[in-house]
Amino acid sequence: MVIHFERCCLVTTGLEFAVQIRGKVALITGASSGVGAATARQMAMSGARVMINFCHSEAEATKLTRELQADGADVSLFRADVADDQQARRLVDATQKQFGALDVLINNAGTTKFIPFSDLEAATDEVWREIMNVNLLGAFHMIRAASDLLAQGESGEIINVTSVAGVAATGSSIPYACSKAALNTLTVAMARTLAPKVRVNAVAPGFIDGRWLRKGLGDGYDRAKQHHEGQVPLRRVSQPEDIANAIMSIICGSDMVTGQVVVCDGGMLLMDPMGPRA
Numbered sequence: 001m002v003i004h005f006e007r008c009c010l011v012t013t014g015l016e017f018a019v020q021i022r023g024k025v026a027l028i029t030g031a032s033s034g035v036g037a038a039t040a041r042q043m044a045m046s047g048a049r050v051m052i053n054f055c056h057s058e059a060e061a062t063k064l065t066r067e068l069q070a071d072g073a074d075v076s077l078f079r080a081d082v083a084d085d086q087q088a089r090r091l092v093d094a095t096q097k098q099f100g101a102l103d104v105l106i107n108n109a110g111t112t113k114f115i116p117f118s119d120l121e122a123a124t125d126e127v128w129r130e131i132m133n134v135n136l137l138g139a140f141h142m143i144r145a146a147s148d149l150l151a152q153g154e155s156g157e158i159i160n161v162t163s164v165a166g167v168a169a170t171g172s173s174i175p176y177a178c179s180k181a182a183l184n185t186l187t188v189a190m191a192r193t194l195a196p197k198v199r200v201n202a203v204a205p206g207f208i209d210g211r212w213l214r215k216g217l218g219d220g221y222d223r224a225k226q227h228h229e230g231q232v233p234l235r236r237v238s239q240p241e242d243i244a245n246a247i248m249s250i251i252c253g254s255d256m257v258t259g260q261v262v263v264c265d266g267g268m269l270l271m272d273p274m275g276p277r278a
Helices: 014-021 034-045 058-070 085-099 125-151 174-194 211-231 240-252
Strands: 002-004 025-028 049-054 075-079 104-107 156-161 198-205 261-264
Touching: 014 240, 025 034, 025 085, 034 049, 034 058, 034 104, 034 240, 049 058, 049 085, 058 075, 075 085, 085 125, 104 125, 125 156, 125 174, 125 198, 156 174, 156 240, 174 198, 174 261, 198 240, 240 261
Parallel strands: 002 261, 025 049, 025 104, 049 075, 104 156, 156 198, 198 261
Antiparallel strands: none
C-alpha cells in the first residue's frame, strides 16, 4: 500500500522524537551525505546511538561523524559495500560489537545512472546489475544480516528509502525505477515475514535538492528544479531534512504501521500525467 505523507497522520514533534529515539541503536547505510546524513544527524541529536555507513565518500562520512561526536553524540563509522553480502554482515556485526544491540535499520544506500528512458541500448546488462545489486540486493543483504538482531529488541524497525520512481515508473533511468519498485515489494514481503517482532516500512521521496540530482542533471538541474517547483502542489522540492523527518515520524509514530510505502514528494504523484486540459 502507498501512503501519501502529505495526507497521513504520522507527524511527530522534535521533542517527541527525542523522547522515543533516545537510547535506541540505529544503523544507516549510505549515510555520508543527503538523506542518510540528515537522518543520522536527526537521530544522533535526538539521543540515538548511530552507526554511520559509507562506501565511497570517506571524507564526508568522517566529517559528519566528527561533527556529531563533537556535539556529544554517540556515533561510529564503518565502511562497507552493501552489495557484497559478507561486507553487509560485517557491518551488522560491527554495530552489535560497538553498541550491543540494533533497534533501527535504515536502508538508504543507493546508486543510479542517468539514462533517457528512450535509450534502451544504454541500459546495458552491466548497468542493470550495478543498480539492482546496490538498490535491491544490498537492502536484502542488510535485512537478512540484521533481522535476528532486530528481533531481539522490544520493537525492531526497518525503513527502506525507495523513490516515487518505483511507484510512477519515472526517474533517472528504467533500471533505477525498476530497482525501487522491487524495493517497495521487498518492503511488503519483509513486513509479512518479520512480523510481529520487526516492523518494515519504506519512504519514497520525489525530487530532492542536493548533490545526487545536481550531478546527474548537470547544467539542466536549475531548469528542472524550477519546473518541478512550478508544477507540484506544494510548490517546492524536498530537502534531505524533509525525508529525514518522514523517516523519524514512521519510527516514532504508531507501532501498528507496517508494510507501507510512505510517499514524501510534495504531491508529485498527484500531478496529472496528461497535463492541463480545458
